[in-house]
Structures are given as C-alpha cells and as structure tokens.
Amino acid sequence: MAEHLEIMIRTLIAFASLFLGAKLLGKQTISQMTTFDFIATITLGSITANLAFNTSVPIHSVWISFAMFVFIIYIVEYTSMKNRKTRKFFAGDPTVIIENGRLLEGNMRKMRYTLDYMNQQLRENNIFDVREVLVAMIEPNGTLTALKKQEFREVTKGNLNLISQPEKHIVPIELMMDGVVITRNLQENNIEEQWLMDQLEKRGVLKKEVMYAVLAPNGKLYIDTYHDFIPQPIDKE
Template sequence: MNGLFEVLLRTLAAFILIMIITRMLGKQTIFQMTYHDFVAAITLGAITGNLAFNTKLNHWSIVVSLLLFSGIAYLVTIISLKSRKSRKWLSGKPTVLIENGKILENNLKKQRLTLDTLIQELREKDIFDIQEVEFAVLELNGRVSVLKKPEFRQVLIKDIPKFTGQIQSKTTFPVELIMDGVVVKGNLEQNQISDSWIHNELKKRKLTLSEVCYAVKGTDSKLYFDLYTDKIKNPIDKE
C-alpha cells in the first residue's frame, strides 16, 4: 500500500512539474514542434515518466535531472530567439517542395519525403490536381504550406470591382529581406537585390534598420514592413 501511495504522490508531483515547465518553455513548444522542441518533449516525457512510476530511482535525482534539462531547453529557446543563425541550426529552415508549379525532387529526397506523402498533404488541403500549385513549402513543424496559382485562387471582395476577366499570370515567391532587425544577405544575393536598394526603401519610408522587425517582398512584389513599435493602443491579449 505504501508503494501505491508513493506512486500516487510521484505522479502528482510529475504532473505539476511538467505543467510548470511547459508554461516556462512557452506555447511554441506545442504549436511549432521544431528539432530541439521534439528532442526536449521526448526527453522531458521520459524523465517525467520515471519520476511518476519508477520507484527504484531516487525521486530527488530525477527532479534535479528534470529541472536541469528544462533549463537547457529554455536556454536553447532563448538562443534561438536571439540569433537567426543559431535558430536555423537548432530548428532547421523551411524547404521548398514545389516552385513555379514544378516538383523539386532533390528537395523531396533531402527531406526523405515521397511523392505519395506530398500528394497526400495536397489532398488534405483540397488540392487534387497538382497543376493548381504554384509553391509548396515544408515548414519547420512538418506541415506543408501551399500557394495556389492565380487562376485557382478564390476571388476576394476587394478584387471584384477591378476584376476584368484577365488573371494575373506572374507570381513570385516571397523574399524575406529583414529578420529580427538584420538584413538577410543570402536572400538579397540569391534574388539579385543590392544592399543599397533595401536601405533606399527604408529611407523612402523614413525608417532605420533598427526599427524594422521583419520585411518581406511578397508574392505580388510589394514590400511589407513590420516594425518593432506597432502603435496599437489596446492589443488583443488572450493570455
């Protein structure tokens, strides 16, 4: 009976600890299961399981191990937030699977994905004809995001007044220009965009690089800037 009572107490303690640790690590651990999140989730689950029912192991040793590993996972999360280079190594980066309607077989092989898996992902998004797809991207959380070709997209209310029956035929893949206030040099070089051009665009908008959190050249080739200062008086906060 004492053994059963000990398991009960250990299970309760394990539940409380893992709830506190999950809150500490943040919602991204649940929402976006990246490489280090996956490793952290498995390891924390194993340690918590031992704390709950493995009465042969000293409970304090397991608690110390649990707290230590949680601290490491939290530190890795902070490093990922502070450094884009570290984030790419720790979390990986999105992979384009379809570009301009063409399947990139080499990228499928690199990610160990089969055509069957890709087609299944498209079907789950109600795309049964692969010819409808302009771009498909394998995201960090393992999901596939899809941008349809213009002629297969839904018409929005804002498009109705200017709709002429002619569909835009040119779509470009979004180009991230600034991430976390830092110019993404690799993307500029890959898309033949000069460093002076992005600084001129900032100057036109009377912005400095330090003010910009994120900048992207969208599918319609228009620039979008998101600033650190949102100027929202009453932001929605469901916390």
C-alpha cells in the first residue's frame, strides 16, 4: 500500500512539474514543433514518466534532471529570440519543394519527403493540382505553406475594387455559453445584457435553451440552441 501511495504522490508531482515547465517554456513547445522542440518534448515526457513510476530512483534526483532540462530549453529559446544565427541553428530554415509548378526533387530527397505526404499537405491547403502552385515550402515545424499562381488565387473584394464595410470589432465576442451569460465580455465591449435578452426574445429563444451565442465582427449575432431541430443528425456515433 505504501508503494501505491508513493506512486500516486510521484504522479501528482510529475504532472505539476510538467505543467509548470510547459507554462514556463510557452506555447511553442506544445504547438508548432521544430526538431529541437520535438526532442525537448520527448525528453521532458520521458523524465516525467520516470518521476511518476520509477520508484528505484529518488524523487529529488529525477526532479533535478527535469529542472536542468527545462532550464536548458529556456536558455536556448531565450538565446534564439535574441540571436538570429542561434535561432536558425536550432529551428532551421524553410525548404522550397515546388517552384512555378515544378517539383524540386533534390530538396525533397534531402528531407526524405515523399510524394504521398506532399499531396496530403497540398490537399490540406486546398490544392489538388501541383501546376497551380507558384511556390511551396516546408517550414521548420514540418508544415507546408503554398502560394498559388495568380490566375488560381481566390478573388477578393480588393481585386474587384469593392468597398468593404468596416468591422465593428476584430474578433468574435462570445456572449453566452451553456445557457450562462458571459458578463465580463459584455462589460468589456459595452454591450447591454438587456440587448442580448431582447435578441433572444425576438428569435423566440429562452436563455436556458442557448448553448452558444457569439457576436461576429460584422455585427451579426449567432445563436445555437441545445435542440437543433434536425430529424437525422449526421454526428451520431
């Protein structure tokens, strides 16, 4: 029983250590992972796992290793922010794989980058014909970014010299979640709660029926209720 209790305590310590380490290192380590970020994440996970269940190693020994590794990552990331050469060394440079609709096979071979994976990433960028691509490159975090040739790009209001209505705010404002009004968002954006209640009344919706309500940048209010009135929803498992 004592061993089980020790493992439980060590697991809690491991979780807290990993959480604090992730908060210290920022979002980059857990989102857009370069080669260095990948190595750092795997190593932190391995050390944390040992901290959780390897009872043959003292807690303080593993935690010192964990703290040292977090410190090393922090120093590397801090130095990378200040020095471009260090940043390029650890993060790397993007690699061009398509230029003017033609594949650069040499660059693809250097990265051991397959055609199947290229096609998958192109489709994720809504590109199904490589001839449409002006330039495409693999970023240091492994994602593909592509710029279509001018004749294949989407037409915007700017291209047509159309006047756009100014946005009332930059991002959508969440007003309600799970039937509860988000008072803070209303106050920060000078929105009266009575106005929101009037909008619900106009649509014949009760407050408790609202799952999600958001005010779009164009000023339109989107409301989703718990009951969608769809006879055969496609999201059933």
